[in-house]
Amino acid sequence: MKPGHRKPPAAQVKAEDAVRLNRYLSMCGLASRRKADEMITSGLVTVNGTIMTTLGTTVRPGRDRVFVNGKEVAHVDAPIYLVLNKPKDTITTSHDERGRPTVMELIHARKRVYPVGRLDRDTTGVLLFTNDGTFANAMMHPRTGIPKAYLVTCDKPVEREHLAQLRTGIRLDKKMTAPAEVFAVPGGRGKEVGITIREGWNRQVRRMFESLGYDVRKLDRVAYGPVTKEGLPRGSTRALTHQEIRKLKQLAGIEKD
Ligand code: URA
Numbered sequence: 001m002k003p004g005h006r007k008p009p010a011a012q013v014k015a016e017d018a019v020r021l022n023r024y025l026s027m028c029g030l031a032s033r034r035k036a037d038e039m040i041t042s043g044l045v046t047v048n049g050t051i052m053t054t055l056g057t058t059v060r061p062g063r064d065r066v067f068v069n070g071k072e073v074a075h076v077d078a079p080i081y082l083v084l085n086k087p088k089d090t091i092t093t094s095h096d097e098r099g100r101p102t103v104m105e106l107i108h109a110r111k112r113v114y115p116v117g118r119l120d121r122d123t124t125g126v127l128l129f130t131n132d133g134t135f136a137n138a139m140m141h142p143r144t145g146i147p148k149a150y151l152v153t154c155d156k157p158v159e160r161e162h163l164a165q166l167r168t169g170i171r172l173d174k175k176m177t178a179p180a181e182v183f184a185v186p187g188g189r190g191k192e193v194g195i196t197i198r199e200g201w202n203r204q205v206r207r208m209f210e211s212l213g214y215d216v217r218k219l220d221r222v223a224y225g226p227v228t229k230e231g232l233p234r235g236s237t238r239a240l241t242h243q244e245i246r247k248l249k250q251l252a253g254i255e256k257d
């Protein structure tokens with residue numbers, strides 16, 4: 001499959017696809033996989049009426065009937081996690097009163113998904129979408145501090161002392177930004193700067209540079225935690241991989257498995 005061509009989200013499980021019983025129980029929100037293994041080995045789980053104590057047993061979601069402790073486990077559709085390589089001139093909203101193009105017009109998912117945070121109209125790059133509210137809230141929670149990497153193109157070369165200030169913190173709205181990783185991009189004639197921040201204040205990167213007297217000509221988010229837009233054309237989406245989802249959840253402290 002060519003980069004940019006949408007494929008089904010990695011976590012999507014079709015009814016006929018068999019999954020390991022412990023994964024199924026964790027997908028249904030019942031327990032971590034480790035806890036599910038304990039339930040299985042202790043004989044609490046039946047599949048189509050038979051007690052299953054063998055780890056590695058597989059089930060077909062939507063077809064096999066799974067009971068834990070005598071209670072049927074409902075099959076829930078696996079959540080969707082996507083990344084869009086956002087183009088310029090698109091608004092991060094579901095509907096624009098003025099009829100301008102929105103990011104939602106670029107998303108074609110089997111269920112309604114929502115952006116995780118927002119990017120300004122002129123900002124390009126990595127924007128996540130999901131229908132998993134717990135995940136979205138965790139990503140955006142101020143304490144989580146997922147590293148977000150940007151490539152900034154300024155109107156003029158950024159002075160060395162300003163790079164140092166960006167690194168240590170900039171006063172915005174009477175608050176200091178947290179320490180950031182900042183570097184002048186080799187070959188960028190001083191105008192191109194890489195910056196990684198862990199907060200997500202409104203228009204934060206633009207305001208950090210503007211407060212030092214620079215005009216941001218281009219702003220591209222190149223990474224959101226482990227997720228990059230490498231190989232993903234502008235305007236295209238792809239499903240996050242299992243590893244990316246797991247890593248993001250670990251960073252947010254919601255994956256204990
Ligand atoms: N910082 C900004 O200034 N704009 C964005 O879109 C994202 C981060």
